[in-house]
Amino acid sequence: MPETRIISVDEEDMKTAVEEAVALLAQGEVVALPTETVYGLAADAFNADAVAKVFAAKERPAFDPLIVHISSFKELAEVAEVPEDISALVKSLAGAFWPGPLTIILPKTANVPDLVTSGLPTVAVRQSGNIIFRNVGKALGRPIAAPSANRFGRISPTSASAVMKELDGRIPLIIDGGACREGIESTIVTLEARGEQRPVIHILRAGPVTKEELQKFGKVVIEKKVSDRPDAPGQLASHYAPRTPLLMFDKPEDFRPEPGKKYGLLSYRGDPKAGYIDLHEWEIVEELSPGSGKLMEAALRLFHVMRVLDEEGLDAIVAEPVSETGLGVAIMDRLRRAAAPR
Template sequence: MEVWHISEEQEWKAEDLSRAADILRNDGLVAFPTETVYGLGGNALHQRAVLKIFEAKQRPADNPLIVHIADVSQLHQVMDEETALPEAAKVAMEQFWPGPLTLLLPANSALAEGVHPNLRNVGVRIPRHPAALKLLEAAGCPVAAPSANKSGKPSPTTAADVIEDMDGLIDGVVDGGACSVGLESTVAEIFDDHAVIYRPGHITREVLEDALQIPVVYAENLASSDSGESPQSPGMKYRHYAPEAKVHVWYGDSGRILVEMMKFIDDYNSAEIAVISERDFTGRVKSWKPPEGESYIGALSRELYRLLREFDRQGVRHVLVQGVPNTDMGAALMNRLGKAAEGRVKEV
């Protein structure tokens, strides 16, 4: 696997990424940083490249991919141009692109079939990370890119995470440092009079509603793991974001959360437990709390996947997590925690 180290201090140039772009054009796989998580990129127009993505990730064949483009001039390559865009969708593009918002748009027939299996729509976004934008510009083709990890595991937020999962399975990775957001993009479908969020993310329901001036709701009756439905968006149907350790989440009254965590620590081998909380558990178990001056929700959103991977490396068997209110950015965080915990979520 080739690794291209790109310094944040240098001036970003497309030619710096010419080798990686050439690999993408020729149906190879390149992982690259975005502001959310690292993506595993392949040419979205070529089925051969798309099938390689599914094989490397061991990803279920009906789980759709998000297509990344360098700018709106590439929309014609990924979107059915005969379908008129709602005005609210244009507003969303103007306000949130580049950025962590994926829009479900009518798919262009030129896209590889595996990108949006059995679906009329395809997820499209313009990432904000400068390395991603320069790579997409140099490649000159739309790039399908799910998170660059084995399916089901926590998403990668550093190049080292990608190498841990993908070494020997892909052609290379662009190392652009740690991701600044840390959770996957919001996925939304926008209509004339309302919008539907299929995966919560950094662009919250409240922010979207304020920007678009139409009602924004979360999708209901999401495809379950045992249903025959094709998921409308990544992150809906299958096991996601889960480490080897068992994740346990409590939310509600902070005092009761503390009581539940202490009971668990007393009942199990403390050497095999890690705690993620606003409170300081130093000296009792492995633990993390937000840095001084940072909010718990903001810091944990950025650090969650890194922590889950790090605790796995340390041999932790149980990760105890203080949950958060299911509003604003907390909705995205609780969505990921709920999937990582695989049902071990309790209100107290």
């Protein structure tokens, strides 16, 4: 089993780390890099052999497409052909949210290998807001394909240590840039022109860029589509899952614990008024936003808290719902997928 190294880096002193990451990527290897959302498993997006290593390390099925990350808006033309009727909208969205956690689905160019897009004619594109990731892309001089740096279907990693637990011995290098500031994956959208009417922005995966923020640019529709054969990243019904079964209920009293089994609670803010804290003698309670109920904090802590509970040797995790407004839509999306039958 090959050794997986970790290089710790901060934004003031990253030259050596960037050089090592770029050297490996240029050789067709894969490297785990921090983004503002979750850690990504990076490969040269134009090197099909390198991209194949991403699928192999993650045990990801070839039918699930990857997101391609560009280091500047100019690089978009290398990976996507922007239709004229949505060109102005793409520029507006990029101006507002790039670099940042918004992924746009667009027709792909011939430069992008079919493996990256799972044979689809479209490519998912974004520009990361993480300076380490962007510097690696700029130094490499090529777009980077990078899904989350975890085994397929498992909890997304928001720290280098979480990547190590998932991929130790499977990849050569992890760049440790600290904890991710958003904590959940990017919002994924497709765009639809409507002539003289406002364009339609279809949210395929909810994320840090919310419906409310996108409404300034067009009519927003949140799609509920899930599929065993997705036509964009982020559409699988079961995903982001701990090994421990995760349970969700329409109301607290629907929970019926089985005798002798150990249960943990993933609580929103630890508030007894929500009906879950006093429902059962929990083995462990982990809170997303202790006391305050701030959705931004809850999103940031979601995958970390899921991972803590998953390592407690429980028979099941019960997840308390959060309000489905703003970032709460993305949090509930991840919880539902984690609770979906496997």
